[in-house]
Amino acid sequence: MKTYKFKLYSHKRNRYLKRIINASASIWNHCIALHKRYYSMFGKHLNKFQLMKHIAKLRNKNSYWKLVDAQAVQDISDRIDKSYKLFFKHHERGVRPPSFCKSKKYKSFTLKQTGYKLIGNKIRIGKKIYGYYKSREVEGKIKTVTVKRVSTGDMYIFIVTDAHSESIGVVTGQIAGFDFGLKTFLTNSNGSDIESPLFLLKAKKQLRKLSQQLSSKKLGSKNWNKARITLARFHQNITDKRRNWLWKLSHKLCDTYDLMCFETLNLKGMQRLWGKKIGDLAFGSFLEILQTVAAMKGKKIEFVGQWFASSKLCSSxxxxxxxxxxxxxxxxxxxxxxxHDRDKNAAINIQREGTSSLNLDTVRLPLVASVA
Ligand SMILES: [Zn+2]
Incomplete structure (x- = not known):
């Protein structure tokens, strides 16, 4: 699978897309309300198909909701269903149920096979045509098209295709265990640790200045809106930088190791331990990106249970x-x-535990026997 991101040219017409996003938010919130009501009445999770049937009926009578393509509606109920399932499975690990979302904050809608057409550097969505900056050719069969607005007001389209990625990983025979940390992002059982870049923390001064500028303006005024967009751009910039760094790190790790072992994330516990900074560290996004890259390069990631006493066991x-x-x-x-250095010892234990639970035949690792 491959994802392409393109920026839509700013145009008055883009407001139609924003309307579709707002209508999607309205559907999302209606679904959440239904879920909550159903649960309080029957003490049970509302089945996805029941929900879809009900929403389809309502949509037929509602011209605002009809702006949203039937498949995009299906995508909404899929997403809600998925996050409820995740919540039921992992709530003790700090996963929250999906919740209501202000239409201003709602960001995107997703189309599957219908509702759009790509024509050169333009895309038709519904009955309207939008131009975008086509920075590269789209390869493969299109699976989804997502239209997204960011807080700066800019609009993007994300096209996911089934194209195979050209990068195939090289077998290195190397294995490592990693311990997450605050100052040291990853302590590596093999020794090359990764320090945390903490982009947000570093930009604190600039951030404070921009927020002060915003609060000094009259709420809702033209200058206030300008300051708001500057601040949003700045935030977006930090997010982009962080993501960029995570992608680079993931590629580096997957080029170096065939098997990487981690502790199962316990975000709730980490939050308790470290407070707010955890958002800046973005462990969750890191593992997501690492898994994507690992799948691309044929590398493996193993997770050790969160109750495994990685810190307390002597690795000797x-x-x-x-x-x-x-x-x-x-x-x-x-x-x-x-x-022992606490984190290094933990990383070694994580590596050992990760490799011990593996069915070694399923991993194509030439040197695995010498490690386990
Ligand atoms: Zn000992």
Whole structure:
């Protein structure tokens, strides 16, 4: 699969797309309300097909909702269903159920096989044609087209196709375990650690200045709106930088290792431990991107259960040092006297646990036997 991102040329006509996004928000919120009501009445999760049937009926009588293509409506109920399922499965790990969304904040709609047509550097959506900056050719059969607006007011289209990515990974026979951290983003069991770039933290001063500029303007005025867009652009810039960094890191790791072991993310616990900064670290996005790149290059990622005591086990003798405190950055094993760096020791344990649970036949790793 390949994703292409193109920017739509600013045009008055784009407001039609924004209307479709707003109408999608209205459908989304209606679905959420139905889910909540259904749950409070029957104590059960509303079935996706029941929901779709109901929404389809309502849509037929509602000209505003009709702006949204039937497949985009289906995409909405799919997404809600998915996030409810995720919530039921992982709520104790801090996953929240989907919630209401202001139409201003609602960002996109997605089309599958119908409702659009690509014509050169233009795309027809519904009955209107929009121009976009076509920076490269689209290869493969189109699976979805997503129209997205960002907070700066700019519009983008994302085209996902079934094209195979040209990059095939090289088998290196290398394995590593990684421990997530605050200052050191990844502690590597092999030694080359990755420091956190903390883009948001670094831009704090500039960010404060821009927010002050915004709050000094009269709410809703022309200058206020200008300042709002400048601030939104700045945020977007930080997000882009972070994503860029995560992509580069993922490629680097997948080029170096055939198998990467991580601890299962416990975002709730990390939040409790580290507070707000966790958003800037973006562990969740990192794993998502890493999994994409790994799939592309034929590399494997293994997760170790979150109850595995990666920090407390001595990686030399296996003794469990239960008295270890969070503030202990280094410790000495009382049994074998080995001195440990907390994170490095954890990374080694994660690597070991990750490889031990593997069915080694399924992994194409020439050197795996010497590690496990
Ligand atoms: Zn020991």
């Amino acid at each position: 003798c296996g003794h469990k040092h239960s008295e270890l405190h969070l503030r202990d950055r280094t410790w000495v094993c009382p049994k074998c006297n080995t001195r």
